[in-house]
Amino acid sequence: MLQSAHDVSDGGLVVTLLESGFPTGKGVSITLPQNLRADAFLFGEGGGRVVVSVKESQLKAFNATLGEFPALSLGKVEGETLVINGEAQGKIADYQEIHENTIGNRMK
Secondary structure, three states: OEEEEEEOOOOHHHHHHHHHHOOOOOOEEEOOOOOOOHHHHHHOOOOOOEEEEEOHHHHHHHHHHHOOOOOOOOEEEOOOEEEEOOEEEEEHHHHHHHHHHHHHHHHO
16 A cells, blocks of 8 residues: 655654655655644654655555554645645755765865
């Protein structure tokens, strides 16, 4: 049922979403839960969190498999941009360039 899975660790949720999009260049649009601090939710590195993507046609079966396991639906894989609460944060490809080449570019 899973299309992808990635642990939330260094850099928190934002880095996880970006790294998940690097191989394909696909973006993601998410909506943050209102009852949590945005900075802690987006950049927190503690706790055991995993981000998974599931085909929309498999979502009902996936949720049934989860049963009472705590899970939160954040949004959709779409486009080429990271979008948080309706605001574009930049293209995945641009973040990939920064992620992969910053040190090398600084050493030139």
